[in-house]
Amino acid sequence: xxxxxxxxxxxxxxxxxxxxxxxxxxxxxxxxxxxxxxxxxxxxxxxxxxxxxxxxxxxxxxxxxxxxxxxxxxxxxxxxxxxxxxxxxxxxxxxxxxxxxxxxxxxxxxxxxxxxxxxxxxxxxxxxxxxxxxxxxxxxxxxxxxxxxxxxxxxxxxxxxxxxxxxxxxxxxxxxxxxxxxxxxxxxxxxxxxxxxxxxxxxxxxxxxxxxxxxxxxxxxxxxxxxxxxxxxxxxxxxxxxxxxxxxxxxxxxxxxxxxxxxxxxxxxxxxxxxxxxxxxxxxxxxxxxxxxxxxxxxxxxxxxxxxxxxxxxxxxxxxxxxxxxxxxxxxxxxxxxxxxxxxxxxxxxxxxxxxxxx
Amino acid sequence: xxxxxxxxxxxxxxxxxxxxxxxxxxxxxxxxxxxxxxxxxxxxxxxxxxxxxxxxxxxxxxxxxxxxxxxxxxxxxxxxxxxxxxxxxxxxxxxxxxxxxxxxxxxxxxxxxxxxxxxxxxxxxxxxxxxxxxxxxxxxxxxxxxxxxxxxxxxxxxxxxxxxxxxxxxxxxxxxxxxxxxxxxxxxxxxxxxxxxxxxxxxxxxxxxxxxxxxxxxxxxxxxxxxxxxxxxxxxxxxxxxxxxxxxxxxxxxxxxxxxxxxxxxxxxxxxxxxxxxxxxxxxxxxxxxxxxx
Numbered sequence: 045x046x047x048x049x050x051x052x053x054x055x056x057x058x059x060x061x062x063x064x065x066x067x068x069x070x071x072x073x074x075x076x077x078x079x080x081x082x083x084x085x086x087x088x089x090x091x092x093x094x095x096x097x098x099x100x101x102x103x104x105x106x107x108x109x110x111x112x113x114x115x116x117x118x119x120x121x122x123x124x125x126x127x128x129x130x131x132x133x134x135x136x137x138x139x140x141x142x143x144x145x146x147x148x149x150x151x152x153x154x155x156x157x158x159x160x161x162x163x164x165x166x167x168x169x170x171x172x173x174x175x176x177x178x179x180x181x182x183x184x185x186x187x188x189x190x191x192x193x194x195x196x197x198x199x200x201x202x203x204x205x206x207x208x209x210x211x212x213x214x215x216x217x218x219x220x221x222x223x224x225x226x227x228x229x230x231x232x233x234x235x236x237x238x239x240x241x242x243x244x245x246x247x248x249x250x251x252x253x254x255x256x257x258x259x260x261x262x263x264x265x266x267x268x269x270x271x272x273x274x275x276x277x278x279x280x281x282x283x284x285x286x287x288x289x290x291x292x293x294x295x296x297x298x299x300x301x302x303x304x305x306x307x308x309x310x311x312x313x314x315x316x317x318x319x320x321x322x323x324x325x326x327x328x329x330x331x332x333x334x335x336x337x338x339x340x341x342x343x344x345x346x347x348x349x350x351x352x353x354x355x356x357x358x359x360x361x362x363x364x365x366x367x368x369x370x371x372x373x374x375x376x377x378x379x380x381x382x383x384x385x386x387x388x389x390x391x392x393x394x395x396x397x398x399x400x401x402x403x
Numbered sequence: 404x405x406x407x408x409x410x411x412x413x414x415x416x417x418x419x420x421x422x423x424x425x426x427x428x429x430x431x432x433x434x435x436x437x438x439x440x441x442x443x444x445x446x447x448x449x450x451x452x453x454x455x456x457x458x459x460x461x462x463x464x465x466x467x468x469x470x471x472x473x474x475x476x477x478x479x480x481x482x483x484x485x486x487x488x489x490x491x492x493x494x495x496x497x498x499x500x501x502x503x504x505x506x507x508x509x510x511x512x513x514x515x516x517x518x519x520x521x522x523x524x525x526x527x528x529x530x531x532x533x534x535x536x537x538x539x540x541x542x543x544x545x546x547x548x549x550x551x552x553x554x555x556x557x558x559x560x561x562x563x564x565x566x567x568x569x570x571x572x573x574x575x576x577x578x579x580x581x582x583x584x585x586x587x588x589x590x591x592x593x594x595x596x597x598x599x600x601x602x603x604x605x606x607x608x609x610x611x612x613x614x615x616x617x618x619x620x621x622x623x624x625x626x627x628x629x630x631x632x633x634x635x636x637x638x639x640x641x642x643x644x645x646x647x648x649x650x651x652x653x654x655x656x657x658x659x660x661x662x663x664x665x666x667x668x669x670x671x672x673x674x675x676x677x678x679x680x681x682x683x684x685x686x687x688x689x690x691x692x693x694x695x696x697x
Contacts, residue, residue, distance in 0.1 A: 114426050119472035123513050127424050158664045158679070161424050269693040298668030301661045303475045311473055313426075318668070325669060328659050329477070329498035332632055334672075334694065344694075353674035 049239055050213040050231035052204070057211070060230050061089040061137065064223065068133035068171070071106050073099060083136070092137060094175070094206070098182045100371055102143055102294035103136055107166045108150065114162065114301070114313045128312070131166045135223065137173040141200075142185075142366040144174045145192035146294030148199045152358055153297055162315075171223045174200035174216075178245045184367030186255040186380060192364040194249045205242050212242050255367065257380035259350055261387050263361065267352040273339060275389050279377060280338030287319035288372035289345070295362045298325070320344050346382055408653065408683035411462040411523045425664060428470045428515030429455055433508050434490055440574045442497045443541055444506055445482060448514065449490040461485060462523035463548035464655060464683045468663045469493065470515030474504035478660040478678070480545035481519070485552060494544040494576065520663040521682050524549045525653065529625045532651075533561035537638045539568045539610050539630025543576050545655050545682075546629050554590070562624075563590040564617060568610030568634070572596055572603045593617065610634060611641050621646025629655040636697050639686055649687035656682045656695070 052060060061070060070086040073096040081096040083103040113128040139147075147167075154163035177185075177194035187193030196203060201220030205212040213231055215221050224231070265271050290296045300318040303311050318325060321341050327333040335341050348354060349362040363379050370378030435447040450456035461467075466480040477499070483492035497506045508514070526549060534553060538546050553560055565584065569575045575594070585592040593613045595606040606613060610630070626647055628638050635654050642652050658670035658677045665676035673692045675681065689695040 115424070117472060119513075123430055123472055123515075125427055125515075127427055129424070154666065158425070158666070160664070160666050161426070297666070299661070300667065300669070301476060303470075303473065305473070313476075315667075320668065326659050328657060329502065330496075330631075334632070334658065340694075347673065348671075351674065357674050 048215060049234035050215075051234050051238060052211040052213045052231055054209050054211065056230045058089045060227050061086075061092065063227050064135055064137075065089065067223075067226070068135050068169075070135055070137055071103065072137040083139075086137070094138060095179070096138070097179060098140060098177075098185060098366070100292065100368060102146070102292060102366070102368065103139055104143070104146065104150070104294050106134060106136060107147060107170060108163060108297065108299075108317075111314055111316045112162060114315055116306075116310055116312050118310050120309065129162050129165050131169045133169045133171075135171040135173060138175045138204075139172055140177055140366075141174055141193035141196045142187045142190075142364040143294050144172055144196060144200050145187075145190075145360075145364045146366070147172065149295050149358060149360060149362065149364070150297055171219055172201045174203045176203060176205040176242075176245070178206055178249070180252050181254075182367060183254045184370040184378070185365065186253060186257050186367060187365035188250060188253050189257045189259065190363050190365035191360070195246060205245065207238060207241050210238075212238055255370070255380055257365070257383050258387070259361065259363070259379075259383055261390075262346075262383040263350045263352060263355075265386055265390050266347055266350050271343070271386055271390065273343075275386060276343040277337065277339035279382060279385065280340070280342040282375040283321065283338050283342055283377060284374050285321055285323070285338065285341075286374070287321050288374075289369040289377065290319035290321055291317060292368040292372045294366060294368070295349075295364060320348070342377065342382075346379070349379060350383075407528070407650075407688075408464070408522045408525050408681075408685065411465060411519070411521075413460050413462075413519060414465075414521070414679075425517070426662070428468070428476075428517045430513050431516045433510055433512045433514065436508070436510060439494060439576045439578075443494060443576060444497075445492050445494045446505070446508070446514075447483075447490050447492050448516065450516070451513070457488070459488075459491075461491070461519035463526060463552050464523035464545060465519040465521045466545070466663075466682070467493065467516050467518030467520065468660075469495075469501075469505070470517075471501050471504040471508065472513065472515065475501045476515070476517075476661070477501040477505075478520070478663060480655070482544040482547045483551075484555075485548050486555060494541060494547075496541050517663060520678050522680065524627060524655075524683055525625075526552055530556075530559045531561070533620060533624040534563050535619055535624050535626045536563075536565045537610060537626060537628045537630070537642075538566070539634040540570065540574065541576055542628075542630030542634070542655075543567060546627060547577060547580070549627060550584070554584075554587075557589050562620075564619065565590060565592045566595075566610055566613045566617070567592070568595045568597070568613070568630070570597045572600055591617070609637070611637050614641050614645070619645055625651045625653065627653050632657070639697060643686075649690060650685045652686035654684055654686065654689065656684060656689075658682075 072086045072092040073081050074084040074091050075093045082101050115127045117125045154160040200216040203214040298318045299315045301315045326335045355361050430451040431448040437445040468476050469479050470476045479493040482494040599607040660670040661667040663678045665679040670677035672694045
């Protein structure tokens with residue numbers, strides 16, 4: 045597959061996505077009656093709300109649904125099991141770079157070393173139309189610190205950069221090429237000036253971020269388990285255990301499995317999102333809980349997000365800098381605040397000699 | 404000698420996936436139910452699909468996800484002889500929704516089985532060494548296949564000692580086995596109970612009180628332990644005092660699990676998914692995982 049830049053004029057956008065909608069379901073940013081923007085099924089290409097900035101609710105639910113039926117069974121006369129996974133082709137349009145990076149993280153997690161058939165099916169049927177952030181980022185965004193934005197070098201199927209009256213159209217995968225082909229006649233070749241315009245956007249991006257998170261030092265402390273339990277307990281004491289951070293995190297994947305009885309007497313095995321911030325997450329049937337304190341659960345979350353061990357395992361650290369944990373948390377337990385606190389407090393905890401060496 | 408609980412030959416989702424979907428169980432039939440203690444039963448199961456039953460292999464220390472249709476799924480360790488291919492046994496303590504439903508099962512009922520999952524006791528690496536097994540309560544269940552395997556190849560191991568603790572004499576699992584093993588002259592069995600009664604003539608106290616009654620060569624012995632977390636902690640500390648090196652103390656860890664294939668995240672200890680990389684760890688491996696710190 046050759047990497048190529050083209051131009052999609054904004055006047056052709058409606059026809060382009062209307063034609064795409066004939067082949068697959070469109071998911072995109074949609075403005076609700078309340079004025080909020082969220083990712084939802086797009087009925088008409090006019091509903092795609094291109095200037096949305098950043099949504100609080102990540103589009104991960106289109107690949108890993110809140111509740112997903114795994115199979116249905118009957119158990120009155122004889123046991124009959126019918127798998128229910130049947131995903132439809134879909135295109136997620138206008139997804140941001142951080143969310144694409146998160147989906148690639150999840151893809152890696154769900155396919156190695158054992159392949160999860162449901163996630164694989166969903167992803168195989170999904171084309172990602174990434175939209176580069178060239179508007180000023182929200183004040184919580186810090187993707188620039190996490191190597192996941194504001195634009196991507198790879199990982200997208202198609203990447204769009206807004207250049208005013210036109211989009212710079214970049215194909216990044218075979219799946220993207222396949223989705224482009226039937227509509228390729230609407231694309232124009234990009235001029236060097238277009239590519240230069242995009243380069244300028246990239247150059248300006250760095251200075252626009254208000255939140256930065258220097259994770260490197262925190263990674264050291266957390267990976268070596270050097271953060272004193274007291275810091276975690278302090279952080280945990282403010283946690284409301286609402287689970288919003290893990291639910292809104294586009295990287296988090298944990299789920300639980302339940303059997304549900306249907307009104308017709310059949311049963312459905314269903315998996316649903318779960319959160320390591322809940323006490324019941326690790327509590328065993330005997331009542332023993334290996335992570336009994338709030339602090340130990342907060343420590344767990346940030347260990348998963350930033351430890352070296354996970355970087356080696358999953359290829360990158362588990363944060364894409366979307367800033368949703370900052371927006372969601374009632375008590376400022378977002379990643380940048382925790383990292384800042386660990387860096388500061390660890391400095392205070394160090395004995396004076398080491399502190400001197402540190403400087 | 405460095406012991407590493409190895410990846411077994413067969414593991415669902417890696418080498419042995421009978422259906423296209425690794426979350427869909429195979430059907431097994433309850434052949435027999437044995438009452439062990441007031442809250443524990445052993446279920447003898449055989450696969451409905453005879454062809455699959457023939458190919459179903461597992462190793463001591465591995466576990467299966469058992470579905471009680473209508474109630475849900477729970478991870479349970481194998482408890483029978485791995486060489487017995489026509490059936491396998493699991494021992495279940497009545498605790499939650501699924502295990503309660505399992506205790507209500509009758510002979511001939513059907514359950515769903517996914518597995519085998521997890522790694523196994525390093526029985527191959529232990530050959531030529533003395534073996535010490537320390538177990539508490541229903542922690543004897545995942546060790547029973549290892550004991551039967553060692554007894555089947557008795558000449559390949561040195562001295563063989565089993566220390567077992569239960570809460571009360573009525574709570575002893577596998578009474579028939581314990582009595583039979585105690586009569587053997589190629590293994591030594593010592594038992595204790597936390598609370599005795601008139602019928603109990605043996606030791607009273609926690610399982611570590613048995614350590615004073617035996618002589619163990621800490622240099623040349625491998626210890627396998629399984630039981631409640633608090634027991635594992637004190638047993639490990641005692642074994643270290645007796646001169647066991649960290650890689651010769653082997654434990655089976657227990658965690659809440661849902662998927663069995665390292666995806667749901669419940670059983671994760673630091674970065675290790677217990678259902679795929681465990682549940683058997685040496686103390687040397689456990690030391691690397693901060694969440695298992697003693």
